[in-house]
Amino acid sequence: MVYVSNGQVLDSRSQSPWRMSFLVDLFWGAVDFIGLFFKTILHPNMTKDGNGGSSRFTDGRG
Numbered sequence: 181m182v183y184v185s186n187g188q189v190l191d192s193r194s195q196s197p198w199r200m201s202f203l204v205d206l207f208w209g210a211v212d213f214i215g216l217f218f219k220t221i222l223h224p225n226m227t228k229d230g231n232g233g234s235s236r237f238t239d240g241r242g
Contacts, residue, residue: 182191219226 182189184190
C-alpha cells in the first residue's frame, strides 16, 4: 500500500515485516487463538455472547 509521510510518497514494502507492532499483534493474536481454542473445548455449547447451553431450555419449562 502506498502512503504519504512528511510530503513524500512511500511504499509499505520498504518497511520491515518484523517491526515491533507486527510482532506484538502476532503475539496477542496467538494468545487470543489459544484462549478461544481451550474455551471451545471446555464449553462446546457456549455462544459467541458467552452464554452456555441452548436458549430453548433457559426458562425451566419443558
